[in-house]
Amino acid sequence: MLHSFSRHIFRFGRTFSDKPIVRTLSTMVDAKLEAVPLVEIDEGIFKYVLIKVYGKEKSDGSEPSKNIVRGFARANWHSDIYDEVSSSLEGLGLATECLGGGRIEHRADRKWIKVYGYSQGYGKADHQEARRILLTQFGGYEIETSDEGY
Template identity: 35%
Template sequence: MDGTNSPNNQSEHKEEDDSFPSTANDIMNESQENLHQFHLLSLSDCKDNHVEAPIVGDDDHKDDDIPIVSIDKGAFKYVLITATSPPPSNIPRTFVYSREKAQYHACIVMQLLPKLRSRGYTDILVAGGGRINRDDKLKKIHIFGYSFGFGMADHAAAKEVVEKSMKYKEYEVTWTNDGY
């Protein structure tokens, strides 16, 4: 399980905004959008997950230094995040990120979210998660699975983003919706 809805760790989290739930009972009554935001703001478990490695990826765009795609080698959790780039461009972007040491999908989000916010991105939404297996030897990337905390990502959309990435242009990218 992703661990984000466990009653035991909900009571330990600090509430950072009065509009977000602070207890497990509050969470059960929240909308899906607020629940995603709650995950983003309150998962302190991720601070000790050693997911602080620098974000490296592709030079897909030149208006900032946040790569669109960053996939660690092997089979690991990934998240699909949408956001609007800062003015004046205001371009909708979709990010695909996986991390080897991420215990939870939210740990990846907690690494990327501050970077997006600090660069002026808006309308940030975690559009789900799953797993990605990057095999450099076979030049294959396979997208599958789901996130208990954020739901299943649109793997077809993730595939499209990865295929457009210059770094993975020589990879065969596939996806399935049949779990882990």
């Protein structure tokens, strides 16, 4: 029975639910992409990276993606952040690309964030895009951007 079931899957690419396996796997990856939080940052002053996360290419050739912001006070280098995040996401079957970096100053007590600077290794992130993403989680904050500073 199991042998005939597996032969059916490999021969026809379908399960008994009559849905293509590829579509089912694609839906799972899309769900994983959707489940990735847009923002994970600490409080204080720290480096951050803007990362594009890619899902699997769809049958129509499109490739779902979204940009996320990650910033951790524990990171000495922008690459420390990117390596940690990309490794975690690749373990879920998601590809990543670092779009640049900078610094964030996050003052929760004042509901204020400043996005500025650049990464020597990855270049300057699009701080306006980072601001847009940060506003999804910190809508009640004042969020400033600047190209000044390192």
